[in-house]
Amino acid sequence: MSRTGYSRRAALAGVAGGVAATSGCLGEVRNLVGRQRAQQISLSIATLPTDNDPYALEIATKLADHMTEAGLDVGINPMDPEVLLRDILINHEFDMYVAPYPSERDPDLLRSLLHSTYGEEGGWQNPFGFSNLTLNDLLDEQRMVDGARREEIVGEIQEFIVREQPFTVVAFPDVIAATRSDRFVGWPKGGIQDPLAFLQLERISSDVAELTLLTRDRRITTNLNPIAAEYRDRGDVTGLLYEPLVRGPNRDIPWLAWDVSWSESGGLSATVTLREASWHDDESILTHDVEFTYRFLADTSLGEKETPVPTPWRRGRVSLVDAVSVVDDRVVSIEFSTNVRAVAERALTVPILPRHIWEEKSSQADLAGIDIIGGTTEALVWPNDEPIGSGPLQFVESTTDEQLVLERFEDHFLDAETERIPERLRAELPFDSVVFNVVPSHDAAVDLLDAGDADGTLGGLREGVVPRIARTDDVDLSVATGDAFYHVGYNCRQSPLTDPQFRRAIAKLIHRESLVEDVFGGYAVPAESPLEGSPWILPELQWDGEGQLEFPGTDGTLDVDRARENFREAGYQYDGDRLVSRGDS
Amino acid sequence: MLVEILIRLAIIVSGMLVVATALVLRSDNRLGSWAAYRDRFEETLPYGVLLGIILVANKIARDIGPELSWIIGFHITETLYRIDGLLLWPLNPSNPPQVVTFLQSHATPGMTMYFSYAYVYGYVFMLIFPFVAYFVLNPPEPLRRTIVAYAANYLIGVTCYVIFVAQGPRNRIPGEVRGLMYEADSFAAYQFLTSSINANVNVFPSLHTSLAVTVALLAWTTREEYPLWFVISTVLAASVVFATMYLGIHWAADVLAGIALAWVSVRIGKRYEDRPPRLDSIRRRYERAMPARG
Incomplete structure (x- = not known):
């Protein structure tokens, strides 16, 4: 960019010099040529190809069309999931992107997503590079208070997000699943969506030994590192291998912890008593593993580096822990950085790692002995292709790219001790092994199910296969509201996306109702707040058919003049049909 | 699933080969004796080994290639998309349609079926049949020419796959273009086959196009011996070429590059039809050519 600018200016200067020599008004020419010519604003939207994600690319395409009509130069770059996530979450190399965010509708997730101190970290920690002190304060405060006050602050945060648009929420897609019931029953709505759901299936007869699930996510066949951000969404599969202290949607099922007792004297702390349990390599799970996990996730270099290298996955939860001290082999005490138990509980859901395996992964990650990037530990790049966890x-x-096979862990604590475990989870595992087969498309997944070669799907199917499922005799359709949401992310580190006015003008180009209709076939809930559909939603932001930012047009048809007016009002200029800006864009 | 598909593919293609053999092959220019066949086999062996090595290297490169090319390759999806949007300007100069979108706008279930068959069965058949036809043919050059041309296709094509990262139309303009074949009821499972052979970012150039056109060009060189095969292969090649675009798999630019690659590959095949290419002879030729260029 700067090189062509320079040569163009040099050429102009040459011509101008000639003109000036004949006209004699050198001053004006110098003033004119010395100014940079305004260039069309050019942005690239990174996203996932249709083969990997059914909706992201179509959302990106529709947005790009509207942006092009508004006079921007827009390119679309569909990339494989791990490549896209590496670019946006770790390298921060993007202008804009469209992707799903593996949300859990928890307000504290917003702190990780938007707190400016995370701007340089990898993972779903402020990939936008957004930075605002007022928001930082709100994000910090919401985890320190409880009740109505927290609700109020979470409402303010949502208002802030909608006003400043560090990212634009588009919609929460439904999770569409296809299952068969001739071998297993008890499928939850939307199919299996979390590790506990595996334990609640029931087999039709004791001859059934193998559960076969179909997935589009081939990343699980090459990487099972529970903290590798570019390979994990919600970690449903690694959640079967690695277990937290507590489980369940309300975090009320003591899992590796047999007991958690809370104390509020001198700051919130919890005394955790572990169950008798062992790792898959038969080593006992001891409190030093728990202590190690929290220390390791906070800094995977274990203090070896000047700057800590925290986990890119589940970073927000780890930041809730101040200190962990081992009382004895079974009892450990955890001190929290918040006084609110409901917030602190989230810290107990991170996967506990075996110290004897992960301790040596704190070394600098290198390629054949050469440190090529710096600031990365082995723990973050290790594929962990033969994981040792503690799961069932x-x-x-x-x-x-084809298959992952897991089998029942005979020595899991559930087989010996089910105290304090809810009835529904106590039954013996309904299978001896689980096979995850990677399918090339959702259509192929339905065909395989129809042929009886699998029991169900994992991860949502695209809406286009619903009629195909309906045409089959033995495959059942099941739809549930999803927690993940599609959003447009902006790289707020670079002009013109640094400008909230500019981001707002782009966000206005998104017409959620027509996207849900055309792209999701109705199988999605439009939203502009990331907490839509949760008890935390600010009533004014609850989706009622129209967003706070008005779409310049009617029924999804863009009114080009109005769209351009939005950019003009934001302080941008047009050169003919092109939206232009001076300097680099 | 993959096994079932392969069996079905083998049965259908074998049937096509039998019919084509009966129709195309004539007795007057065939090798006469078993001894002649044995000699043919022995003299073709070095070429066969060469192709074998390149096919193995090709498989390895396609497995590791995508990861490598994500790191070092040029991202050209947008370029291919924009070229594709310029080619049909005579139809509508102010707002030309995308070539692929234009083709799919005329889609019918019958055409989808025909092009899906051409893309899967027709393609495999037309790649194998030249081996049968040329193996039994009296002069040995056509067979060698074919093997070298195939090898050149794979070698150059896969090199391009590493250098260029691009997504096909169905992964770039999904609202307009669909993966028609994979949505057709009886063909959805074929994605198992195609995805196990190739990654979705290996689109430029279209190897389906280049190999199909290569076979047709080779058939032109043997039109005296097998006039009917020239007709059949031309029709099939045209079908495969259209299928790659109609089914939303390739851009027009991939196809044009594929046709160019086919032409180059056949040229290379003709050059080396007397003696297999060897590294030292290529180097000598290169060194001889250098001063002339300089």
């Missing part, structure tokens, strides 16, 4: 299933084998 253990790793058997995987074939790249």
Whole structure:
């Protein structure tokens, strides 16, 4: 950009010099040529190809069309999931992107997403590079208070997000699943969506030994590192291998912890008593593993580096822990940085890692002995292709891009002790092994199910296969509201996306109702707040058919003049049909 | 699933080969004796080994290629998309349609079926049949020419796949273009086959196009011996070429590059039809050519 600018200016200067020599008004020419010519604003939207994600690219395409009509130069770059996530979450190399965010509708997630101190970290920690002190204060405060006050602050945060648009929420897609009931029953709505759902299936007869699930996510066949951000969404599969202290949607099922007792004297702390349990390699799970996990996730270099290298995954939860001290082999005490128990509980849901395996992963990640990037530890790049965890299933084998096989872990604590475990989870595992088969498309997944070659799907199917499922005899359709939401992310580190006015003008180009209709086939809930559909939603922001930012047009048809007016009002200029800006864009 | 598909593919293609053999092959220019066949086999062996090595290297490169090319390759999806949007300007100079969108706008279930068959069965058949036809043909050059041309296709094509990262139309303009074949009821499972052979970012150039056109161009060189095969292969090649675009798999630019690659590959095949290419002879030729260019 700067090179062409320079040569163009040099050429102009040459011509101008000639003109000036004949006209004699050198001053005016110098003033004119010395100014940079305004260039069309050019942005690239990174997203996922249709083969990997059914909706993201179409949302990106529709947005790009509107942006092009508004006079921007827009390119679309569809990339494989791990490549896209590496670019946006770790390298921060993007202008804009469209992707789903693996949300849990918890307000504290917004702190990780938007707190400016996370701007340089990898993972779903402020990938936008957004930075605002007022918002930082709100984000910090919401985890320190409880009740109505927290609700109020969370409402303010939502208002702030909608006004400043560090990212634009588009919609929460439904989770569409296809299942068969001739071998297993008890499928939850939307199919299996969390590790506990595996334990609640029931087999039709004791001859059934294998559960076969179909997925589009081939990343699980090459990487099972529970903290590798570019390979994990919600970590449903690694959640079967690695277990937290407590589980469940309300975090009320003591899991590796047999007991958690809370104390509020001198700051919030919890005394955790572990169950008798062992790792898949038969080592006992001891409190030093728990202590190690929290120390390691906070700094995977274990203090070896000047700057800590925290986990890119579940970073927000780890930041809730101040200190962990081992009382004895079974009892550990955890001090929290918040006084609110409902917030602190989230810290107990991170996967506990075996110290004897992960301790040596604190070394600098290198390529054949050469440190090529710096600031990265082995723990973040290790594929962990033969994971040792503590879960009810253990790793058997995987074939790249094809298959992952897990089998029942005989020594899991559930087989010996089910105290304090809810009735529904106590039954013996309904299978001896689980096979995850990677399918090339959702259409192929339905065909395989129809042929009886699998029991169900994992991860949502695209809406286009619903009629195909309906045409089959033995495959059941099941739809549930999803927690993940599609959003447009802006790289707020670079002009003109640094400007909230500019981001707002772009966000206005998104017409959610028509996207839900055309792209999601109705199988999605439009939203402009990331907490839509949760008890935390600010009533004024609850989706009622129209967003706070008005779409310049009617029924999804853009009124080009109005769209351009939005950019003009934001202080941008047009050169003919092109939206232009001076300097680099 | 993959096994079932392969069996079905083998049965259908074998049937096509039998019919084509009966129709195309004539007795007057065939090798006469078993001894002649054995000699043919022995003299073709070095070419076969060469193709074998390149196919194995090709498989390895396609497995590791995408990851490598994500890191070092040029991202050209947008370029291909924009070229595709310029080619049909005579139809509508102010707002030309995308080539692929234009083709799919005329889609019918019958055409989808025909082009899906051409893309899967027709393609495999037309790649194998030249081996049968040329193996039994009296002069040995056509067979060698074919093998070298195939090898050149793979070698150059896969190199391009590493250098260029791009997504096909169905992964760039999904609202307008769909993966028609994979949505057709009886063909959805074929994605198992195609995705196990190739990654979705290996689109430029279209190897389906280049190999199909290569076969047709080779058939032109043997039109005296097999006039009917020239007709059949031309029709099939045209079908495969259209299918790659109609089914939303390739851009027009991939196809044009594929046709260019086919032409180059056949040229290379003709050059080396007397003796297999060897590294030292290529180097000598290169060194001889250098001063002339300089």
